[in-house]
Amino acid sequence: MNDRIRTDIAHNARVWNYWLGGKDNYPVDRAVGDQVTGFYPSIGEVARADRAFLGRAVTFLAEDAGVRQFLDIGTGLPTADNTHEVAQRSAPDARIVYVDNDPIVLTHARALLTSAPEGVTEYVDADAHDPEKILAAAGATLDLSRPVAVMMLGILNFVLDTAEARSIVRTLMDAVPSGSHLVLTHPTLEPELGGEGNKAAMAFWNENATPPITARSRAEFASFFDGLDLLEPGILSCSRWRATDQDAPVVAQFGAVGRKP
Numbered sequence: 001m002n003d004r005i006r007t008d009i010a011h012n013a014r015v016w017n018y019w020l021g022g023k024d025n026y027p028v029d030r031a032v033g034d035q036v037t038g039f040y041p042s043i044g045e046v047a048r049a050d051r052a053f054l055g056r057a058v059t060f061l062a063e064d065a066g067v068r069q070f071l072d073i074g075t076g077l078p079t080a081d082n083t084h085e086v087a088q089r090s091a092p093d094a095r096i097v098y099v100d101n102d103p104i105v106l107t108h109a110r111a112l113l114t115s116a117p118e119g120v121t122e123y124v125d126a127d128a129h130d131p132e133k134i135l136a137a138a139g140a141t142l143d144l145s146r147p148v149a150v151m152m153l154g155i156l157n158f159v160l161d162t163a164e165a166r167s168i169v170r171t172l173m174d175a176v177p178s179g180s181h182l183v184l185t186h187p188t189l190e191p192e193l194g195g196e197g198n199k200a201a202m203a204f205w206n207e208n209a210t211p212p213i214t215a216r217s218r219a220e221f222a223s224f225f226d227g228l229d230l231l232e233p234g235i236l237s238c239s240r241w242r243a244t245d246q247d248a249p250v251v252a253q254f255g256a257v258g259r260k261p
Contacts, residue, residue, distance in 0.1 A: 010209035012158070013102045017077040019047040024077045024108060032209050040201035042194065046251045049239035050154055050185050051079070053255045055086050056242050057183050060257070061149045062090035067181060069148045071138050071172075073099040073128050074155030078108050083151065088116040095120040097138045101127045128155050129164070131171040147179035154185050154253070158211045162220055169224045173260060180260045182228055185238045187253050189215045193237050195252035221254045228258030 010032035014025040018033045025033075037043050061067040068091055072083045075098040087094040096119070098109055106125050115121035124137040135144065142148055150172050159165040173182055187202075189195040198215055206212045222235060233241065238255025239248045 006210075011102060011104075012209065012211060012213075013076045013100070013105050015209065016047055016154075017079065019044045020051060020079055022077060022079055024104065032205070035208070036201045036205060039204055040197040042197070042249070042251060043201065045239075045249055046187070046253050049237070049248070049251045050253055050255075051081070052243075053185060053238040053241055054083065054151075054153055054183075055081050057151075057255075057257055058083055058086040058149070059090060060242065061181055061183075062087045062094060065181065065259075067147055067149045068094050069142045069146060070094065070096045070151060071099070071134070071142060071148050072096060072151045072153075073134060073172075074152060074158075075100040075105060075109065075123075076154075077105055078113060082113065084113060084115060084119070084121045088119050092116040092118040095122075095142055097122045097124055097141050099124045099126050099128070099134050099138070101125060128152070128159065128168060131168050131175075135172065135175045144176055146177065147181070148176040149181040149183055150176065151183040153183065154187070156184065156224065157187050157213050157215065160212060160214050162216065162223075166223060166226075173228070176260065178260055181231075182225065182258045182260070184221070184224055184257075185253050185255045186221050187213070187215045188217065188221070190218060190252070193250055193252040193254075198252050216254075218254065221256070225256065225258040227260075229261055231257045231259060 010029045014029040015033045018025040084096040109123040122141040156165045235256045237250040238253045241255040
């Protein structure tokens with residue numbers, strides 16, 4: 001087994017996999033996942049809503065916005081309807097680069113992230129804290145002179161310093177041209193989205209799992225889109241963003257897509 005894989009402490013990618021009903025997790029992940037659910041019973045809904053948001057956002061970008069290149073940072077463990085599957089369903093020639101630094105994600109990504117013959121899927125072992133490394137590696141597969149959808153779903157919450165998180169986003173978006181898009185989701189404590197329950201759950205997580213996590217306000221989340229045009233309907237609970245069911249339960253996870261002018 002890869003000596004970087006820790007089975008004695010819960011890890012986000014595996015706990016998220018557990019909440020989504022997957023089997024790529026260990027007893028410690030399930031135990032922490034159940035404890036977090038005890039603090040915040042809707043966390044499973046958050047995981048499923050985040051995944052459904054990914055599907056809607058990628059479908060929109062591939063079908064309506066004509067995007068053919070996707071840089072998915074913080075991939076997590078492969079499940080159903082991964083970015084390349086959604087994108088290539090609409091655009092078989094789409095090129096996708098996944099980025100994660102969890103060794104168990106790396107192991108599964110190499111085995112499972114295949115591509116339509118017309119397109120390309122690649123995986124980069126890199127940390128979201130190192131956007132220059134990500135861009136250098138992604139440039140071997142993506143043409144960074146053409147529009148790219150930069151996707152960071154539930155990943156900036158692991159960058160604890162907000163100024164650093166903004167700098168990461170700015171570095172990535174400065175490297176891609178007009179017509180590129182930024183796709184984000186992020187947890188919040190804001191009561192309008194039912195985020196109060198996140199506080200105890202996040203405190204427990206930070207004491208018992210890795211990596212540590214933080215929530216952000218609407219204003220902080222909006223600041224990641226500085227210099228970009230927010231697409232309609234703006235910043236919402238990710239469960240409601242361009243959802244056909246506008247009565248879907250609100251979850252304490254912002255979702256939005258911005259376009260680089």
